[in-house]
Amino acid sequence: MRYAKRGRMRFSSHRDFQRALERALRRAGVPMAYSAGFTPHPRISFAGAAATGVASEAEYLEIALAQRCDPDLVRAALDDALPEGLDVLEVVQARTGNLADRLEASVWEVELPGVAPEEAEHALAALLAAPSVQVQRLTKTGMRSFDARAAVLHAVVTREAGDRVPGSASEGSDAACAILRMVVRHLTPAVRPDDVLAALRAVADFAPPLPARVTRLAQGPLMHGNGAVADPLAADRDAADT
């Protein structure tokens, strides 16, 4: 299943989404398969969710059902049962291996209100020229230091927002706004957009005056050669056709 986190709903945390989804599944009457045991839980597996405050057009999860259902009807029923802004975009029957393994990289759009594009370009050039840039982030296991450069496969600064859905982040400001688009490989530890911003600060004293607005546009398998990201559900769809 592919779903989006849009507008104000980008402020929901992953746990918020989990609870909302479980309730929506019940409201929609989706026949869930439950885990066995003392406290049965519906069987849902999430793959690398976007952080709180980050919008996304491409979040993925798998759910196990107790009986075969029509994917399009499940999509519509579940989308109806979720609050506006948490939108179910596509449901396919899983026919292939682990979905999470196919999510090799993400395409991110980072809006930087108050930042002149030239300034962002300058910082980005410095980052791309560096062989590695160490950044620090507080993780579950404490403060970790890691390289944020190697994961960045491709990055450009543009002035116009890309093919994102209107309302995926706030719009309509006349002030300068650089937009950073990049393809970032999923590594361990994960390199997140804010880690890339920290790397920009480290190499070029890049300090945006306002919080960045981040949207994940896509995630999926890395195409060899051109650094593009493919549709992770394509394999399941293809299997259905045969």
Added chain:
Amino acid sequence: MPVESVFERLEALLPLVGKPIQYVGGELNSQVKAWDVGGDATVRWALMYPDAYEVGLPNQGVMILYEVINERPDALAERTYAVWPDLERLMRAHGVPQFTVDGHRPVAAFDVLGVSFSTELGYTNLLTALDLAGIPLLAGERDDAHPIVLAGGHAAFNPEPITDFIDAAVIGDGEQAVLEITDLISAWKTEGRPGGRTELLARMARTGGVYVPRFFDVEYLGDGRIRRVVPNRKDIPWRVHKFTVMDLDDWPYPKRPLVPLAETVHERMSVEIFRGCTRGCRFCQAGMITRPVRERSITGIGEMVEQGLRASGFEEVGLLSLSSADHSEIAQITRGLADRYEGSNIGLSLPSTRVDAFNIDLADELSRNGRRSGLTFAPEGGSERIRKVINKMVTEEDLVRTVAAAFGSGWRQVKLYFMCGLPTETDEDVLQIAELAKRVIATGRQAAGSRDIRCTVSIGGFVPKAHTPFQWAGQAPHEVVDARLATLRAAIRADRQYGRAIGVRYHDGKPGIIEGLLSRGDRRVGAVIRRVWEDGGRFDGWSEHFSFDRWTRCAAEALAPHGIDVDWYTTRERDHAEVLPWDHLDSGLDKDWLWEDWQAALAQTEQDDCRWTPCFDCGVCPQLGTQIQIGPTGRTLLPVTAVGAGGAELTARP
């Protein structure tokens, strides 16, 4: 004139604060109506629960009023909650006003700011909200452009400490009250707002059901006590009566419970199965001020559960009341619901259960489909003697028998609630809590045939409340409460045989003293609240924010000119003749009856429940023209197609 949403300005601040989801609204079953939905006379309510969103959202009172008002075509209601200090700082820095989470409209633009006070510890949060909204803190400084600030909820039964800050208060059930007030405002607006704010408040006051503090003067005696409270207008009654809704089946709210994205304190939907309680526990303000008992019928409950589950997708249903096992058809209700939702993972819970009304059949029905949680009982007092004083008529034998049965049928954990600092209490009464817990473990081990059982003892400090027989009592000093709890804890820890199976949880007694100051305070306490708030006091119900030192310092400063202090309000025992600050607010309870019951408490004499014994003249029914409404109705719940059990319509076509 349309009112602009502040969301865009707020949105820029949200990446910088904790749990931003609590400020964005958009909950399932929430709604945003057009600002002029009812034309020029549209009546607009901002409903506030003066605590954090995670506590306020599940509040049933706010949820009911939100729906009742929004069902009217000529009115709208939106919700607002206390913002945490991180957002408060940013809102001040960027000039973002207190907003509603529904339309993100500025609170100051509404006609009424209705604030539901479940506890007195929300008073400082009221001041934050008023200040952020740009509404003058003092009611006397507001003009026609400002909302009417209206207090409700249990704490409003003594609103005197906040009379500086509120324009009006309503006591009792809110459903009918908000509709009547909406009618008054609508008519006043239609007439072209004659007489402005003062006339609107006067119209409310004349009904006898809305308390407008500015229309009452308080006179004091030389020693600090109140001489009398008297209206300063001829056209309003001397006493303000409480609202009582009769026939709960006519008020099946909330029909569509709000379902938050954010995590809240109650992850379940609730259905109120009856209102009021006549068990007569003398410490319990809720039981005293919500009389008489009014049951919702078994079929009414069944409909609300079904409709609510469909609308919300919750997995647990709480059957809410002050003592849920006391419903005359509780066995039929729990069995009927468990049958209906067989195989659906939908669990039932009874948040408040008396030991003597509980049995294992009931517990089995509750956990048949859902998860089996621990059992919780509230004996409240450790010794038989103190339980007679507080009129909590459960015996040690009741408790031990029930607990043994529970452990015998598979439960492994029981939680017991007690209070410390009760009137006439001695160290010995509190030490009896240890003895009771040990007996529970001893009996439990025998019944379960296992040593793997636990008992958690949770103890709160007792705070005397208005409109209860203990309203005259001297509150125990926090040093006394803390010392007794330390002794109790030591006694349990020292017990080699059972000590490790008993957990003890308690809070220190200091917050209880401030709650005591606020709950039995008068108008002079308003200056204390103001000073505390100006000094940075916020979220006093949260131990990490509460500052006892700040409260005592500010209270000493604000009360000194009157020759009184915190002790005068808290640990001082009142006598029969004293005029109490809330005497002009009529909860229906006869003051002489309350005094007799206080004397009976001191004599350790118990009082029966009028549901099953003759009326003992507490005064409520004749005073307010109400009566007890209980079943049994003899009706039953028929099976329905359960939520979540279906899915047929989603099934793939062959």
